[in-house]
Amino acid sequence: MNAHAAWSHPQLLAQVLRPRRDGRSEVALRIDALGEPRRALALEQAIRALPGVQRVAILPTARRLRVVWDTHRLSLDALVERCTAMQCPAQPLPHDDADDARAAELHDALKRLLVAGMCMMQVMAYALVIYLGAVDFVDFTTRGLFRWLGFLTTIPLVAYSAQPFFAGAWRELRARRLGIHLPVALAVALVFLASAYDTLRGAGEIYFDSVNMFVFLLLAARYVELHARHRGNAQGDAAIDAAPLLAQRRRADGTLETVPALALRAGDMAHVAEGATVPADGVLESASARLDEALLSGESRPVLRRRGERLAAGSVLLDGPATLRVECSGEATALARIGALAARARQARDFAAASDRDIARFVVRVLALTTLTAAGWLLVDPARAFDAALAVLVVACPCAFALTAPAAFARALGVLARHGVLVTDGAALDRLARVDVALFDKTGTLGVPQLGIAGVEPLRGDSREEALALAAALARESSHPLARVLADAAAQCGPPRQAEGVEAIAGAGLRGMVAGRALRLGRADFALDRAQAGIHANSALLLADADGAIAAFHLAEHPRRDAQATLDALRGDGIAACIASGDTPARVAALATRLGIADWHAHQAPADKLALLGALRAAGHVVLAVGDGSNDAPILAGADVSAALGGGTGLAQAQADLLLADDRLAGLAHARAVACQVRDIVAQGRRWSLLYNLCAVPFAALGFVPPWLAGIGMSLSSLAVVANALRTGRESGHSRQELRA
Template sequence: MTQSCFHCIQPLPADADFSVTVLGEPRTMCCPGCAAVAQAIVDGGMEDYYRFRTDKAVKAGDTDILQKLSVFDDKQLQQEFVVADGDCSEIQLTVEGITCAACGWLIERQLAKTDGIVQVAVNVAARRATVRWTDKTLPLSALLKVFSRIGYQALPFQPDQHEASYQREKKSYLKKLGLAGLMTMQLMMLAFALYFDWFDHVDTATRQFFHWISLLLCTPVVLYSGLGFYQSAWYALKAGRLNMDVPVTVAIFGAFSASAYATITEHGPIYFESMAMFIFLLLISRYLEHQSRHRAAQISANNMKHLPLTANKMIDGDVHSALARQLVAGDEILVRAGETIPADGVVSQGRSEVDESMLTGEFEPQSRQAGDNVFGGSINQSDVLYVTVSRPLKQSLISQIMRLQELAMAERPAIAGLADQLASYFVAAVLVISALTFWYWYDTGASHAFYIAIAVLVGTCPCALGLATPSALTSAVANLNRKGILIKRGDSLEKLTQITTVALDKTGTLTEGQFSLTSIQTTVEQHQALSLAASLEALSEHPIAKAFSNTECHQVSDGRVHIGQGIEGTINDMRFRIGSAAFIGAEIPAAWQSARVFLADESACIAAFWLSDTLRDDASELVIALADKPIHLLSGDAAPAVQEQAEKLGIEHQHAHCTPEDKLALIRQMQSQGQRVLMVGDGINDGPVLAAADVSVTLAAATDLAKSAADVVLLQPKLMHIPHLLTIAKLCRQKIRQNIGWALGYNLLILPLAVSGILTPWMAVLGMSLSSVIVVTNSLTLLKKD
């Protein structure tokens, strides 16, 4: 029987000797190309491609990188990690090789130049990128090739593979650190022996021998431990940019080359130990940054790690093990007590307590029974649940949150752009000042002119300036995620610090939004009025509609929802309207004026409904916490109901009978007076005003339109998270300013010392590393703020 290639299914040549371990077993390949593609699939965590494929793969042919990546153009494979959004596709990528903010800036700028790419958001702390692109213009393999061309390896994000990538980078850092540390110790011993003449007047031959030994020990540190700095600098220069690693690379190669030349010619100062220590300390600071970014990013990324790999799928009454990411809408799954719910769905049978803290930050278990929604990643705590899957894993609430969080980082605050610009200009200035310093000291005949220039390059390298903003932003967003506060726009944190006025919707925001019918007055049979009202309200998502949901309904034709006003439709060939007094357009009897909702037929008002709603437990606390700002209560309800709630809460500014247009006009009027408005709302009628406000906040239980328009989503209905949001925004701004101030202050302080020759290269090394560590440590204090 003729054997075939495991990848392309074509017959194996007689001399085929290529093998890749796939699905736990060694598989024979026909050529190096197929082996390379198969290895790429395994490394990318996509082995299920081979388990579920229906067609043979395209033969690889050669080992060109684009050919290796072409497997990701397979539509069946893309179903696991690509989300279609109209004509665009969206993907999250794990990006290896990111070391600092300049890397994210470089990737965003270079990808933005590529035809077909709509939006790029790079989260430096999480080492992830979210890309929106048009698949018809740019295949996924070509997109990944762009990353490769500028020096980064990008693969579809998967939590386990992303963590493995982090561990690989961590091991690489530790190997380089170990080598640099070991060699630095040996070099320092030789250097001290020579500097302090420990060997009692070492003769010239012995001294030269020590120099050669130092050259031998320093070479692997420069060529291996420092490799990452040179690669980063090279890719930046290829892209026509300057990053922090450019002066670092110039300093390392400059000092090493000069010391090597002095060793060979037996004339001139030797600084091998300083260069090794420079690389060692720089690696330590980068490693600490790497660890701290991972720590902060873990809080935001933990949601994905909660998802199980497998699920108990019900097929013809039997339980079968299946991959969680292969579940589709309509699948029935069994979730036992203690297991994690593998996908979003609706409980079809059973009742249990579910821990949703990974989404909301609220550790109190929630009771879930038949008809209730449950979310992937939450934990079933007590009894068995049968769940009907409502959407696949990549469209689950967790996945949506993660995508929104990544895209939020695309819109960074203005201060972030300022810091990036400053860092770029500072690098150019450092290179120029270093060159001028060398020229000055060389012209004066100083023998150590070159090393003074090296000290300028090292001491003033703006690494801390580049870390100032992203480290603070990442820590702030991680803190908010832990509280169940989702930031959809990266610039929201900065805008929150500028808020001067707060506008609050009433129904469903300050109140529970759970209406109950307390009284009815009608000119027809009561059950008839209720039935007509329920039929019309069934067309609406407004919380008031739920007050009529338990009543028998009629068929409604030509139904129309007028947002913020009411509903109209035809029932049994007669036109009816339900809503506010102004909307129904009929005369209201005097005794009915205090009602909240009115029902009218084609000739007159035929019913009035009185409804009750209760304030949220923390509504009063919110108003007290925001007492330093003017608060406006906006509502479409009648004036008596609005006034009653406003008096209970102590809100001075109240606006009743507000249509969506009225609310929008009020917000714009405030903005025209120079006020910066924070709007909190949750309904369909709040969509326009949420979009128009400087910053808008909504609740997770809000309508889809409100959540789409809002800048911030509270994943649990706790209004007191709004003051926490404002506090963290202010603290984040403070930390960014402190970081930038420290970074600039340090550089301005160290520059004259370096230029004057007082600062030696090893002193510059210590100062630069300490500066970066201080900035990152300062930002991490945001994680501890409750």
């Protein structure tokens, strides 16, 4: 099966084709060449000429091409082959309902904006005639005609373009809460109804131009914010897009076959060609290979991997070919976990939720000011009461106040995703800016363990190789950093042993059956009874059976390459560091001393770590917890903010607010810098909103601001705070480079 014909496989078609109600199918293609306008145009024309193609949509920033066509007239493999013939290799992507929803949301917002723009231009032209009539005579019949034209042209704007504001106001009223949609809906409805009434009776002022400008400029600000949010969400899609759907598997006779990547099983030998993407997580069987792991690390420099080292799905092989022994594929890969977390990030809590009470109070004040203004003018000059109250309602509308946080947070998500940090809870950024204590796990987080054959100490006459092979049989069933070290060290000790009934005890170790023997691997107080455990208390890992200790494993540990720089950056930002580890006091103290951490705690079970976390929070600290193992999951779930390493366990990642997808601690300092910048930008936007209201509302209440000018001022204010929010991340990029250096 060649690469193109493989796309006729039913398992692949089910992954990538999205059936439509009209009987056609839709597919999204990842095409890197779409960044070049000429090639993108030529490809679009070539695809439109194919039989059965109904619609082609290009998304240049996402490097995606969406095609709707009749699969009975054109097969997917023929479509992919056509792209290749145009020198634009295409990678069909799994159909994603979230991506479809985002595209539909953005398309709907754009349509409403375009309708509002068209109506605004027409109504402004009609209004010009009426304004000219104030300085030069225009007969009443002509003025009446243009008033009616303005009325008829504004109807589509109110009924269609402004519909999201009315729907939002209705939702807010049903939920018995006040939000930004209510004053907008009131302003639009009051202006339109009052102007329509004056048009019908042929007298009085009309403000169709004001309502058109108001809705158009507000929709423009919303569209900018929505586009920024979608760009941020699209960064997480890179993990999903990069996962290859095809793989080359080596048969028993040595020949290659092209199969769906999902069909790979543990133990299969996959062939990865030069320039191809690694299709599954596994172990390199070739002597060495250079890979681009930018998807996971954000680092553009190639990484050299040697035989026995693990390769992650989604990495690109720069020197090939290479042979990969598959360990896991499909949804079990690290890349798939990152993709799942990216999807979780898309559904993160509403960024503005934390400020709902502030917005509600703001809206109450706006409505109160509007009511007071109307009441005051009814006493002084009833004819001017409506105009003055309307101007206050529009000027004081809290749109700029409410748009600041979503725009800044959306921008922050995109910036952090490009630098290897996935945010799965948008509210975590606000808490991260207030953190003053960072609580770290040791093994695998701050320290990287290593084990050579000389570090294996047999205690009952077994050879080092035999003891290591027995321990590795249990270790292969765990993703704990120490277990991975043992499994990697045993790769050169012959065929792997098989373990049965392996059970992981959080913070203690592993137990299971190997060759009919009940073995325990872990801390001395877990592997041995209390009387024997004291003899081996200083051993990092022990392997034991019912007769006692079999071997001790003495692991060397050194700090992660970027641990010291990250800790220094956090300390410089006022964050104290603390270590909570299940390891022995001697080993914890050694690493803490090297990293300059005075506050450390050893022999910490998960319950002990939670107790330590509770004590810190009771003392008034805001705590960031960082870990990578399943035993860290409770503290990650309980901390104010939590971060897990990309190489950690799935359970740890599932509990974390931040995922350091590049497996580098430097992402913490970068995320902290961005979080602080978001906090400052949100504060700037809100200060601007308050200052604008303090200056403009008195003039509006005194009748000096007509409704059309109030609409322009409020809308431009919203655009200004959104534009300011898009600065997020630009000033913190240097810190990332400094930490890498």
